[in-house]
Amino acid sequence: MAKRGMQEATFLILTALAGGAQHGYGIIADVEQISERRVRLKAGTLYAALDRLRDDGLIELDREEIVDSRLRRYYRLTAGGSSTLAEEAERLSSHVRTALSRLQLTGGLPA
């Protein structure tokens, strides 16, 4: 996965969980905030991603709670999930540094 680059939704979900265990709705709200209201995950997408991430060992079940007679499952990042996210963040930020420095050289960067 690290080689091919991570999908943005995956990256944002892992980033949301890097702040601590969260349940489905919490992740949606957090991802919306992290992305400055640009990404609003839908339930089908979120749960498909969670299922895959859990299979890949990047996240795990933290706990279950009943709120307003509804079950909430909280997920947290595993150690593998943390290091995968760190690698991806490092990869992205190196791209960002390159882009910014090149733009600066050619004067393409708005002041």
Add this chain to the structure above:
Amino acid sequence: MTDSNERLERRYRRLLGLYPRSYRQQHEEDMLGVLMNEADSKQSRPGLAQTLDLLRGALFISGRYWWQMRMAPDSLAVRHPVFVIRLRLAVSAWLCFVAAVLIWGGYYAWGVLVLFFVGLHLLFIRRTVLQRRRN
């Protein structure tokens, strides 16, 4: 809960019925909570975008569950890999012949469809071989 909300929940449950049973047992209530949280109080049916997203999710997760089931330790492909590979090769050869006849006869679409299944068999063979090499 309002009347329209109850109707909405029933409709969401029907959509969630498309997910694999074992997945639903673990996640249905949780997902329903998220879906109902998103809904406004007068809404009585799921929105188009939400529905399409759930359908896509159901397809995705069913596909993965199906794939995992095939590769479970007690599946035939894992217990008798050589037999399964030979059987699939034989079936593929036979299907290639069928496809050739269909295409020769002018039934191009049917021929391509049969070739698609040949492709699936070859994918399974590849997966089984890789699995064996890894073990």
